[in-house]
Amino acid sequence: MHGPGSTNDQQGRPGAAASVVPLNDLCRPLDMLGVEIAEAVETVVRSGRYIFGLNVAAFEEEFAAYCGTQHCITVANGTDALELALRALGCGSGNEVVTVANAGMYAAAATIAVGATPVFADIDARTMTMAPESLAHAVGPRTKAIVVTHLYGRLADIDALLGIARRHGIAIVEDCAQAHGARRNGRLAGAWGDIGCFSFYPTKNLGALGDGGAIVTGDGALASAVRELRQYGWTGKYAASRPHGRNSRLDEIQAAVLRLKLPHLDRWNERRRSIVQRYRGAADGSVVVPDVDGVDHAAHLCVVRSRDREALRGHLANDRIATEIHYPVPDHRQVALRALLPPDIALPQTERAVDEILTLPCFPEMTDEEIGRVCASLARFCEQANQCRQARSTR
Numbered sequence: 001m002h003g004p005g006s007t008n009d010q011q012g013r014p015g016a017a018a019s020v021v022p023l024n025d026l027c028r029p030l031d032m033l034g035v036e037i038a039e040a041v042e043t044v045v046r047s048g049r050y051i052f053g054l055n056v057a058a059f060e061e062e063f064a065a066y067c068g069t070q071h072c073i074t075v076a077n078g079t080d081a082l083e084l085a086l087r088a089l090g091c092g093s094g095n096e097v098v099t100v101a102n103a104g105m106y107a108a109a110a111t112i113a114v115g116a117t118p119v120f121a122d123i124d125a126r127t128m129t130m131a132p133e134s135l136a137h138a139v140g141p142r143t144k145a146i147v148v149t150h151l152y153g154r155l156a157d158i159d160a161l162l163g164i165a166r167r168h169g170i171a172i173v174e175d176c177a178q179a180h181g182a183r184r185n186g187r188l189a190g191a192w193g194d195i196g197c198f199s200f201y202p203t204k205n206l207g208a209l210g211d212g213g214a215i216v217t218g219d220g221a222l223a224s225a226v227r228e229l230r231q232y233g234w235t236g237k238y239a240a241s242r243p244h245g246r247n248s249r250l251d252e253i254q255a256a257v258l259r260l261k262l263p264h265l266d267r268w269n270e271r272r273r274s275i276v277q278r279y280r281g282a283a284d285g286s287v288v289v290p291d292v293d294g295v296d297h298a299a300h301l302c303v304v305r306s307r308d309r310e311a312l313r314g315h316l317a318n319d320r321i322a323t324e325i326h327y328p329v330p331d332h333r334q335v336a337l338r339a340l341l342p343p344d345i346a347l348p349q350t351e352r353a354v355d356e357i358l359t360l361p362c363f364p365e366m367t368d369e370e371i372g373r374v375c376a377s378l379a380r381f382c383e384q385a386n387q388c389r390q391a392r393s394t395r
């Protein structure tokens with residue numbers, strides 16, 4: 001089972017020399033792109049133009065073309081993208097924004113930043129994205145927008161969600177911060193709703209060397225609104241006509257880096273999916289590995305589910321495999337939101353998932369040896385779980 005060069009001993013336990021399989025390693029892409037990135041950064045430095053130059057303009061064009069949308073407007077980070085999108089749609093105090101509670105609180109933070117109130121819909125048990133029937137219950141007369149998060153890289157049930165939104169005349173904001181390049185029937189994440197929001201935080205499928213974000217849209221009026229909001233509300237130099245303007249810009253260095261990385265995105269996503277599919281082949285029913293056999297999943301995070309999550313986490317740690325929980329506290333249980341929300345919110349599927357989810361290492365530059373170690377560890381955990389079950393049933 002363990003080939004030559006394996007760091008595991010005869011029992012399959014990692015030996016003293018076994019290094020940790022990391023959740024991610026942001027230095028590894030530099031093996032391939034380091035020289036090009038250094039040259040691009042130097043070119044920007046020498047150009048003397050650091051804000052709104054050639055690279056930002058070119059990246060906005062290239063990313064809009066990639067997403068298949070008419071407009072792309074870059075901003076400083078993904079949370080700003082959500083906030084400016086909600087502002088552009090006219091969300092403010094007195095409005096409600098429906099979103100999910102299992103996606104890291106970014107949408108709720110943006111909602112609160114514009115003065116609106118978050119309302120939570122529950123998730124679908126299998127996809128862990130917004131459940132259409134729960135959305136139908138959550139919308140009301142004060143709902144101004146719906147933020148649909150394509151969580152972990154999986155394109156949500158966007159057709160059904162759009163159907164409900166359109167029936168009520170409510171806009172949909174797609175949170176694509178984990179789903180760059182995910183697509184269904186040839187249409188990419190970000191090109192389904194009224195506005196798509198992206199983050200280029202370094203660990204994302206398309207990541208900068210710092211913070212970055214963007215919105216994409218086919219609506220010219222929304223695009224102009226975001227362009228003004230990201231720069232002081234200016235409609236012309238020093239002429240602030242649009243209320244609630246602020247400063248939220250992507251800089252030239254980050255745009256230059258993103259331009260170098262964008263052509264590799266589809267191949268990197270393919271590699272991510274193949275890693276998850278290998279885990280899927282190694283595990284059985286006691287660890288549920290998501291099915292990412294399709295381009296509608298960008299496999300940003302490999303989040304598995306287990307009834308015995310803590311045991312699984314301990315087992316993997318013992319084999320020196322890093323894990324994480326995305327996310328351990330659902331939004332409606334966050335201390336910072338306590339004063340803003342009713343105390344009796346019940347989201348049964350969201351709450352069940354929080355206790356069962358575990359994120360495994362998954363990034364394009366993982367070595368085959370590392371993937372093999374995760375597979376072997378998963379297989380052993382499942383085998384032991386099966387033996388326990390059989391022992392119980394024959395007793």
Ligand SMILES: *Cc1c(COP(=O)(O)O)cnc(C)c1O
Nearest residue numbers: 077078079106175177178199201
């Ligand atoms: C990372 C992330 C964000 C926020 O992006 P930042 O650039 O860190 O502000 C928003 N939504 C989701 C789903 C994310 O994963």
